[in-house]
Amino acid sequence: MKKLFSLLFFYSIIAYSQQYNYNVKITNYNYQMYAKSGLCGDAKHVRLSVTDVNNYTYDLFFTGNPYDLVKSQLVDRYFVNEIKSIKFSSYIHEQDAVGLCNGYTASVSETRNVVYDSNNFSSGTITGTDNGGGQAIINFSFDYEITKVKKNYSYKLEYDIDLSNKSNIEYIPFDNYSGNYKVTLDANLEKKIVYNESVITSYNSDLIQIRNIKYDSIVRFINPIDLVVARTNISFRTSSMLACVDSNVDSNGITTLDSTENTNVDNEKGCLAYNYIFPPCGSITVNHFNLYRIYEDPKLISGNVNEGFSNLELKNCEPLKFYVNDCNQTSSYAVEYSVGTGNFKPYLAYGRRGSFFELDAKNIEGAGIGSNVNIRVKYYDKDCEQYAYLCSKILTFKVVPCSPQIVMHPSNGKTSCSYKKDGNFSFTVNRKLEENEKLIVTLYYEFSPGNFNAYKQQVTDVLEEVTDNGVTTYKFTWDNNLDSLDEGKYYVKFQTIKGAGTINQNDPSWASVEETNTFQIEIVSNVSFAAKLKNNESCFLSGDGKIEIYDVSGEQGRTFEYIIYELQGGTTMVVKDWTSFSNSSVIVDNLKKATYRIKVKDSKGCLAK
Structure with missing residues (x-):
């Protein structure tokens, strides 16, 4: 026989909880x-x-x-x-x-x-x-x-529950079916019943009835919610074949189930996303049951704005990502914005969506460079001016230009000498810095293969203007006098801010900033040489002795210089000052009988050591 479906919808018009x-x-x-x-x-x-x-x-x-x-x-x-x-x-x-x-x-x-x-x-x-x-x-x-x-503990509670005369197992025209289902939020001395519905007792086998209850509200408590208590108290004739664990059957063939499910709630975040609240018995279906604690501040994707974000800036090309709850739960909320002292307008209309949203300046009417944009989250669809505690605090962001775009990535470099940690790098961007704007450059170092961590940071308000073939770019050069760099693999992230301060390298905003290509800083080749006596003086006091400096090597493309000292007891005297040569060997002549010390350096001043 064909079954007709009668779908009955109920939407709970339950007022949000009192504030006190x-x-x-x-x-x-x-x-x-x-x-x-x-x-x-x-x-x-x-x-x-x-x-x-x-x-x-x-x-x-x-x-x-x-x-x-x-x-x-x-x-x-x-x-x-x-x-x-x-x-x-x-x-x-x-x-x-x-x-x-x-x-x-x-x-x-x-x-x-x-x-x-x-x-x-x-x-x-x-x-x-x-x-x-x-x-x-x-x-x-x-x-x-x-x-x-x-009441300092506010929770968003939202559920969608179906009651029907259809079993979770199969359709059965229930005989002697009665009872109810109840859900209670338990917060120590406070308890709130948020669902209490009797079963559907229609036995017409040609008609399946569904009673749908939707609840969307804010509930408030003095203390945190500890438990969600769901009680099932139903009875039916055993011949209906409903399978219920822990049920009792009386002498008249009536099965009863009086069962309580206690579900612990995360004390800190108040998280509970649950479809299994009641025992799998009877004719109830929980489509969703979402509970989470509401905080006054929306949160950036990696942390609380007021705790972790140093500068409340909204770049006109880089959206900011916000959590509305810590539980990664779908729920209903709205987002509103205003520009300057203007009235608030909808940014996202009230509706059910994921736990985070992106704030994009391009989608905010009137959000020009330098303007202030105010945002707030509405956790319940009521006016924030009248019911302030149903909305988040207002966060204000200044709209600033996009960070400069990179034109030329850093290239591989070397230290100046094999024994120095003075590597540096540079990169160029497409625009100069505006008045009161600073470039924050964070350098990331490969501490182990494939694992980069924030290493050092430099700040500048001046970039070098470079014009090449009529194209002007602006160059940043790492100052190795401030922060010396050893050999290794690096990459860079950068962003700009207006005004005083900086952006801590652990700030969550760095997570969304594009990075440069990786580059390598290497150690230059070490300067080395050998020396030997070529010949002694030919006659007494003739001063025609010779020493050969040979096997001279170092960084490719560099020339070399030597200096000769004569050792006189505990003192030394220069007999031949720095003299350049370009081959791998050189003969030093016109030397008298004496003991000599030789030093060699390359054209960048790197000594053989």
Whole structure:
């Protein structure tokens, strides 16, 4: 038989949670009760209650046995609406001499209106007494404090859940099907029921019904959410073949399942993205259930803007990437922007999307160079001016030009001498720096094969203008007097900022900056030589001795120089000052009988060592 599908949609119009709670605390109490001949049956009670501004009354404590009242039961309670009054009442009935309820009674009922000071704090004492003819006596005193407490933990909660008369296993016209499903958020002393639906009890085998509930709201708590508690409490005739783990079957063939699933929530981030909340039994389907903690600041992709981003600049060609939650969850939100002091406009309309968005100056009307762009995230589709706590803080960015574009990448280089760490490099870009603009250059070094890390950084506000064949570019040269560079493999990232300061090399903005090609700094060839006696003087004092300097080598393309010292005891004297030569050997002549020391260097001043 053909089945007809009737799809019923419900969208929960549930208001976002209040921003404040009212905390009621009993700080001290004294309750005295006396019945000379004993208490009579159930004719006794103790009740402590509060009433809010909407005239709803809630019990802080109630018992039918006055002996049950102990301080540990008077726990702190939180209430959504302002408390306007607190009330205590108690009643006892004394037995008569033969144990009948014909004795004396004592009854008290006292109410105190709550008056708050400028700090939204109230304290006071509620007292009362009744001596019941001296045979039944009640005497009490309760000290209380009521404080308006801001809820510092805000969460985005969004779910889409289907209930139907179709089993998760197969279509079955359920027989004797009843019960409900419930989801509670648990935050220590606060608990909020956010889903509570009864099952669909239609048994028409020709009709499949679906009840869809969508929830989108902000919930707020004094303390972090610890648990999401999902309870399944259903019953059905066992012959319906529903398979439920941990269910019970009674003598009438009715299966019941009363099961609770406790799911821990990440305390720091409040993350929970879950489709399995209820046991796989019955006729409920969780399409999505998303929970995450809301922070006041949107976050850059690698860290919080106010913590990790040194300069709030938006380059007109480099979008910035923001997280709206730390949980990598799809959820509903909107992004708004304004330019200068103008009104906020939609950047992204309210809707369900991924956990991050990109802010691109090209998509912001009126965002010219030098203008200020303000952005904020709306976590719930309400007006931010009226409900500020439903939106993020406003972040302001100055629109600045794109960083200069590279024209010529750094080329391989060498140190000046084999024993020096003075390698450097240069690269050229397509434009000069504007007034008050600085170029930040971060150098990355290959510490192990394939692994580069930020190594050193230099800042300049002046680039060298270079014109070649009518084309003008602007050159940056690494200053090796400030930071010497050893041999190794490197690459460079650079960006510009306006004004004072710099951009720390660990700042998240570097993650999105393009890098140059890698380049190598090598050590030049070492200068080396050998020397030997060519011949001694031919005659006494003839001064025609010779020394040969040979096997001279060094960096290709360089010439060489030598200097000759005569050793005279503990002193030396130059007998031939620096003399250049270009071959791999040279004869030094006109030397008298003596002991000599020789030094050789190349044309760049690198000594043989």
